[in-house]
Amino acid sequence: MSINGGEGKAEGIYSGSELKIREQESEIVFLREILEKYKEELEYYKAQVEKLMAPPLIEATLLEILPDGRALVKSSSGPMLVVQILETIDRNLLKPGASVALNQRGSAIVEVLPRFEDPYVKAFEVIERPNISYSDIGGLDEQIIELRETVELPLKNPHIFRIMGIEPPKGVLLYGPPGCGKTLLAKAVAHEVNATFIRIVASELAQKFIGEGARIVKEIFSLARRKAPSIILIDEIDAIASKRLDVGTSGEREIHRTLTQLLAEIDGFDPLDNVKVLATTNRIDVLDPAILRPGRFDRIIEIPLPNLRGRYEIFKIHTRKMPLSNDVDLIELSKLTEGATGADIKTICIEAALKAIRIGRELVYKEDFVEAIKKVMRNRYRPYAFYNMNNRDSTEANRYHL
Numbered sequence: 001m002s003i004n005g006g007e008g009k010a011e012g013i014y015s016g017s018e019l020k021i022r023e024q025e026s027e028i029v030f031l032r033e034i035l036e037k038y039k040e041e042l043e044y045y046k047a048q049v050e051k052l053m054a055p056p057l058i059e060a061t062l063l064e065i066l067p068d069g070r071a072l073v074k075s076s077s078g079p080m081l082v083v084q085i086l087e088t089i090d091r092n093l094l095k096p097g098a099s100v101a102l103n104q105r106g107s108a109i110v111e112v113l114p115r116f117e118d119p120y121v122k123a124f125e126v127i128e129r130p131n132i133s134y135s136d137i138g139g140l141d142e143q144i145i146e147l148r149e150t151v152e153l154p155l156k157n158p159h160i161f162r163i164m165g166i167e168p169p170k171g172v173l174l175y176g177p178p179g180c181g182k183t184l185l186a187k188a189v190a191h192e193v194n195a196t197f198i199r200i201v202a203s204e205l206a207q208k209f210i211g212e213g214a215r216i217v218k219e220i221f222s223l224a225r226r227k228a229p230s231i232i233l234i235d236e237i238d239a240i241a242s243k244r245l246d247v248g249t250s251g252e253r254e255i256h257r258t259l260t261q262l263l264a265e266i267d268g269f270d271p272l273d274n275v276k277v278l279a280t281t282n283r284i285d286v287l288d289p290a291i292l293r294p295g296r297f298d299r300i301i302e303i304p305l306p307n308l309r310g311r312y313e314i315f316k317i318h319t320r321k322m323p324l325s326n327d328v329d330l331i332e333l334s335k336l337t338e339g340a341t342g343a344d345i346k347t348i349c350i351e352a353a354l355k356a357i358r359i360g361r362e363l364v365y366k367e368d369f370v371e372a373i374k375k376v377m378r379n380r381y382r383p384y385a386f387y388n389m390n391n392r393d394s395t396e397a398n399r400y401h402l
């Protein structure tokens, strides 16, 4: 092995013993590095063992700071305690209601815990203010007007309803085929009134959180009240509110408990509270009439498959920022997509643009759209096509002279 001395000495100038010394020196450097690494690892494992051996802290809720600087807390195990506060704790965080950790003897606050929601609630979609506006929704003008009257107006101007002595609907049911803009509508209303948007999927309550449904419903409503104004959207409500439910098995009893809790929550709040509940379903025919009673989901709005004009508007929305070639005629594309949902049209626009990118073009051509339409519409199973039966395109075409 040859070693370069690094001080201007050429290779091969060391005598045999010098070479040995050099080799041993570099061996020592190498061993020191390894030793450092092992020391670091040892520290890490020591810290881990310490964590494992540490006794658990006690969670408590701060009730009050006493004049002498101590704190009155209610520990999660039950009793109220007067405890000391560790000097290092930021006093600004110590607000009544804050979650704190006490040392294992329960004699002092040693940490302020972050405010935590129920982990199940976290699993659902909570958006402070969705960034969807009415201009992002195509072909649903009448439905938007109705939602503005029933949800937006009472949230923005509850006093008008008080003056008139009338009660706005507590809940609104949106029904129609999937992918036609129900969620979009609910988000747009939340955006308009600056509300928190909370979305839960009822079928998940029934399948994923077995035994927890009723508790989660309760927690979601209390979260909505804390974050008010808020809009709760219950997707696929038929999963917990089907009239065909025969309360025989334990699973069905559990679903029934979830529904009962939901109805109790809705019955329990004032129509002029700043929490509104929207629900969606694709199967209005199977819904239990109990949820449609006055004071519950007593406003029902149909969100149908888009007609010719609707499809045209949805195409306009999803090609707003797209560089289109002159040969792209959105009316023509709308005619080619009878039976498509809003979600289909969005997919078609994305597919067309992707094809243009693949070819290396910076403009999207008509042929890209035609191919995308074929791809998306081909072999689609459309169980909801009947929703459009009263909305035939031929009459629409006459109306818009297409």
Ligand code: ATP
Binding pocket: 136, 137, 138, 139, 140, 177, 178, 179, 180, 181, 182, 183, 184, 185, 235, 280, 282, 314, 317, 341, 342, 343, 344, 346
């Ligand atoms: P589901 O019943 O499956 O929840 P949905 O009716 O709630 O369906 P959305 O989630 O609102 O459907 O729509 C899916 C996507 O399709 C939206 O993100 C949007 O991009 C597009 N889309 C659907 N309907 C419209 C519409 N009317 N205008 C513009 N885009 C739409």
